[in-house]
Amino acid sequence: MDKDTLFSSFGKWLAPICTKSFTEKVKETNQDKYVKKFTTLSYLKLFLHAQIQQRDGLREIADDVLSKDFQKELGLKSISAAQLSRKHNQVDSALLEHVFMQLVLRIRQHTAPSMLRKDFKIIDSTTIGLCLQKYKWAEFRKTKAGIKLHFRLEYIDDETVVPEKVTITSAKKNDRTQMDALVNELGVT
Structure with missing residues (x-):
């Protein structure tokens, strides 16, 4: 890593979640097969951010994407509440369960x-x-x-x-x- 590489605090917080195993699982399940804009990784980041910020609805979550720095983190320029709803219906819950179980495993491995x-x-x-x-x-x-x-x-x-x-x-x-x-x-x- 060179001295000019910057990581956002949000990116550091997501590092244990957004691992190679997550992206492999997305490919394995064909979750992003026809996706051009709103990937499953962006979806996960956006909803985790919404949880941290305690957002109440899809419109509030969509408004978060108006921040230029957050747009870079997600790789999105904008998103609507309707797009969020459609993506939410498309994401396989087994994929999110996989993320949860990986995090539990990491906690147990790092705990004496x-x-x-x-x-x-x-x-x-x-x-x-x-x-x-x-x-x-x-x-x-x-x-x-x-x-x-x-x-x-x-x-x-x-x-x-x-x-x-x-x-x-x-x-x-x-x-x-x-x-x-x-x-x-x-x-x-």
């Missing part, structure tokens, strides 16, 4: 085994609301749809908890229904 509490895990969940008209399969209430992310969390130290495993169900499912999937072979919960 003596720091992990193997005798105690937490099962928790969070519900994400969705539009009932579009996601009828995820009916939650009369006027609302949703999914539930069920996590198995692992303690690294007194202040650090990391997700170790996740399952996704419709929002109606109780955490107890996912115990078999989340409790490891040894029965430690």
Whole structure:
């Protein structure tokens, strides 16, 4: 690396995520087969940035692309909320699950085994609301749809908890229904 090479702090933060394995997985799944402008890597960067900035909707996310520096990072000049929505529907969730599992693996590799509490895990969940008209399969209430992310969390130290495993169900499912999937072979919960 030469002295004139610059990395943005956002780019440094993304480095563990945007690895060779991610781009290989995108090619393997033909995720960007006919894509000319908005690649899956740009999509991932944009939505991770939106998460960090706590954006509330697709219009706010699209407005972020108006920043010249961010345009360079993404390789995009502009994007509309409709394009974001279409891309969001096209991205394979298994690809995002792969990213999550790679990050969990990296955390575990960089954490000393003596720091992990193997005798105690937490099962928790969070519900994400969705539009009932579009996601009828995820009916939650009369006027609302949703999914539930069920996590198995692992303690690294007194202040650090990391997700170790996740399952996704419709929002109606109780955490107890996912115990078999989340409790490891040894029965430690």
